[in-house]
Amino acid sequence: MEPSRDTHATLVDLLDRILDKGLVINADIIISVAGIPLIGVNLRAALAGMETMLKYGVMQAWDEKSRAWEREYRKKNVPSLVEGEEIVLKMYGSYYYSKGIYNAWRPGYFYLTNKRLILYRQDFDEITFQMPLEEIKALVIREEAHFVKEKKKQVLYLIDKQDRVYRLSAVETNQLKDTIVQNLTASGLSLEKSPVLPEFEEGPIDFLIEGEEVTHRGEKVWYLVPASGIQQETWRPGHLYLTNKRLCWWYDFERKLVFDVPVNRIVSVNTEMRKLSGLDSKREKVLDVAYKFNSTKAIASFSGGRQVDEWVEALNRTIYGKIDEETETCPQCGGLAPAKELLEQGCSSCGWVSHRLKNKINKSALLAE
Amino acid sequence: MPIDIDEDNLKHGLLGLVIALVEVIKDALNLQAMKRMEGGSLTEEEMERLGEALQDLDIAIEEIKKEQGITESVKSVRDGLDSIVDDVLDKMINPERWRKEAEEKGI
Structure with missing residues (x-):
């Protein structure tokens, strides 16, 4: 039999041949000028398909290791499921966890299976929330103030058969709810039609001293926290409360009173259109409250969008209330x-x-x- | 020679070349994947994952070609590359060609 050559070699054939056989370059180069060696290159390179590499015993340990790592990673990627359980939907979201002094939205991935709703955190291989589908009694979506500007956040309230209420939030909260409902109907379960939601008290009122009463409050108000140490002055979200004794601002994140001043020390209340940040060129109405502080005058600034006017009115009523006539x-x-x-x-x-x-x-x- | 570059021209030329090269690499990877699978060191689950990934790549490239309408130009770039490779290899390893060329030059 005559050896014959297929006349149609392609680039892929060439590459495949090179990878299959392996390519080894071993070069020693000296670059010299005027007979004087100046630069030396000592080059050793091997190029081959992994299978060929392994055949010659090159990079064997590395191959093992990288595959083992991937296996480990994939195992961790999905929460452990019980037998017969299948994932229907995966979505990024969070769950409001509140116990003792710890209150926070804990993030993770929602996995909706045909049996459970799970919130899973990959990095720690931890299931932070889970609810068997048959335990779900009702689902309600409500819009709540988000801590960023005036954006609203959709919160899914899940009520279980023991009437415990859980607050969940996801990238597409509506879709999450709809998919849960679909799955419930598919497994023959139904939800309560018009559930009653217990009211949630966002801002705490436990800072009041004896005989103090809140006379005015509103939605989220931002306070320009003065500079301290290396911290520059920054706008922070919280709630403003006017009582019969004090004007107080509660910092939502640290859950404590950051600013309070007795009403009788407040000298004047003004508003001003001001830029709130360097990024945003929009001007917003800012409430400036001037008050007596250590025999000098200090100013506290608040911003709260449309509420500012209400606050001006409320403050004026309190400060000048007793002598509101000329x-x-x-x-x-x-x-x-x-x-x-x-x-x-x-x-x-x-x-x-x-x-x-x-x-x-x-x-x-x-x-x- | 003036180079005429308009949007279409550029798309067919440059994108065609890029996709053609990607396709060549993809084909080479496909062949190597076959060899690894035949090699027997991979687990069942790894093989399945590898197959799926390569299939996804296949589909993605086909989609790009269809979307951009460059199927023809990719094909012509690949044919061009193949014929260059064929020609060079032929020159290097085909004894008959050596003889013919020698005759032509009158050696």
Whole structure:
């Protein structure tokens, strides 16, 4: 039989041949100028398909190791499922965990299987939340304030058969809910039609001192926390409370009062359109509260979008509430007194009485006689 | 020679070349994958994963070609590359050609 050559060699054939046989380059190069060696290159390279490499015993340990690592990684990637359990949906999301002083949204991947809803955290190979499908009594989606600006966050409230309420949030909360509902219906389970949601108290009121009462509160308000140490002044989210004694700002993240000032120390309340950050060129209405502090005046700034006007009104009502009428100076002694009192009763310090009032008194005295 | 580059021209030329090279690498990988599978060191699960990944790559490339309408130009680039390889190899390892060329030069 004659050896014959297939006349149609292709690039792939060439590559395959090279990889199959293996290519070894062993080169020693010296670059010299004017007979003087200046640069030396000592090159050793081997190129081959992995199977050929292994055949010659090259990179065997490496091959083993990289495959073992991948196996390990893949095992960790999925929460351990019980037999007959199948994953229906995987979605990034979080679950509100609250115990003692610890309160946080814990992130992870939601895995919806035909048996359970699981929140799984890959990095720690940990299931942080799980709920058997048949334990789910009701699902409700509610919009809640997000800590970023005025964006709303959709929160899925899951109520179980023991009437415990869980708060979940996902990238596509609606889709998560719909898929859960579909799966429940598929397995012949049904949800309560119009469940009653227990009210959640977002802001805590346990900072009140005795005899103190909240007179005004609103939605999220940002406070410009003054610079301290290396920390520059920054806007932080929280809630503002006006009580009959103090104006307090509660910091949501650290869950404590960061700012409070007695109402009688507040000097004035102003608003100003200001840029809140360097990134955003939009101007927002900022509430500036000036108050007496260690015999000087300090200013606290708050921002809260449309609420600012309500706060101005509420603060003014509290600060000037008792003397909301105009004040007048007494023409005789120059002392300050509310205009109404001055006109109807006369000056309390020097006894001055207006002409009209004098006439009135005289008239009534005449009538009495 | 003036080089005429318009959007279409560039797409067919450059993208065609890139995809053609990717395809060549993909084919080489496919062949090596076959060899590894035949080698017998891979587990069942690894083989399945490898097969799936290569299939995904196949589908992705086909989709790109269809979307961009460059199936023809990719094919012509590959044919061109193949004929160059064929020619060079032929020159290097075909004794008959050596003889013919020698005759032509009159050696």
